[in-house]
Amino acid sequence: MENVWDYPRPPALVPCERRVRIEFGGVVIADSTAALRVLETSHPPTVYVPPEDVAAGALRPGRGRGSFCEWKGDAQYYDVVSGRRVEARAAWAYAAPVSRYAALKDHVAFYPSRMDACWLGEERVLSQDGDFYGGWITSELQGPFKGGPGTLGW
Numbered sequence: 126m127e128n129v130w131d132y133p134r135p136p137a138l139v140p141c142e143r144r145v146r147i148e149f150g151g152v153v154i155a156d157s158t159a160a161l162r163v164l165e166t167s168h169p170p171t172v173y174v175p176p177e178d179v180a181a182g183a184l185r186p187g188r189g190r191g192s193f194c195e196w197k198g199d200a201q202y203y204d205v206v207s208g209r210r211v212e213a214r215a216a217w218a219y220a221a222p223v224s225r226y227a228a229l230k231d232h233v234a235f236y237p238s239r240m241d242a243c244w245l246g247e248e249r250v251l252s253q254d255g256d257f258y259g260g261w262i263t264s265e266l267q268g269p270f271k272g273g274p275g276t277l278g279w
Contacts, residue, residue: 128265129167135196136165138226143246145172147235150207154183154240161232165196167279169253169260169272172245178194184205184233187214194219197226205235215239217259237261257271 139156141160144222146153157178162170172186196202216235219226237243238252245263253260254273259278262270273278 126265126267128131129164129169129270130193130267132164132166132168134166135225136163138163138228140174142276143248144244145174146242146244147174147176147240148242148244149183149212150204150210150242151241152180154180154205154207155235158196161228163197163226163229167263167269168258169191169266169268169270171234171259172243172261173218173234176231176233183203186248192217195222197229198223203233205239212239234259 128264141162141164145157145160147155155174155187159175161173164170164255167213169188170241182207185206187204191199191201197219200217204210205215216233218231220231222229227245236256237250243250248263250260253262253270254260257274
C-alpha cells in the first residue's frame with residue numbers, strides 16, 4: 126500500500142511501473158509503457174504520458190489561459206478529440222518545465238474523470254475528486270486525498 130501522506134513535498138517524479146492506457150470516444154488515445162508519475166503529499170499520483178504515445182490528432186490546443194504550478198512551471202491545456210467528441214481542456218503539458226522536472230517536457234496528463242476509462246496495467250483507475258489535480262486512484266493507494274470540497278486548504 127502507498128499512503129499519499131508519505132509522498133514528498135516538493136513532489137517526486139518517478140517512472141510509472143505499469144502500462145498506461147486511456148480510452149476516449151470509443152478508442153484508445155494513449156498507450157504507454159514509458160509514462161511518468163508525479164507523487165505529491167496528499168494527492169493521488171498524476172500520470173504523464175510521453176507525446177509519442179498519444180494518438181495523432183487526439184489533442185488540440187485548448188482555449189483560454191494556461192496555469193502555473195509552483196513546482197513544475199507553466200502548463201498549457203489541450204482539448205481531447207476523438208471523432209466528433211471533444212472534451213475541452215481535459216489534458217495539459219509543460220513545454221518548458223523547471224529543471225527539476227525537465228523529464229516532463231511535453232508529456233501529457235489527462236483528467237481521468239473526463240475520459241471514458243484510464244487504466245494502469247489491468248486496473249481501471251478512479252479519478253480524484255474535484256477537477257484541479259487530475260490524480261489517478263488505484264487499489265493500492267491510501268488517503269484521504271486532497272481535491273474534494275473543503276480540502277483545498279489542507
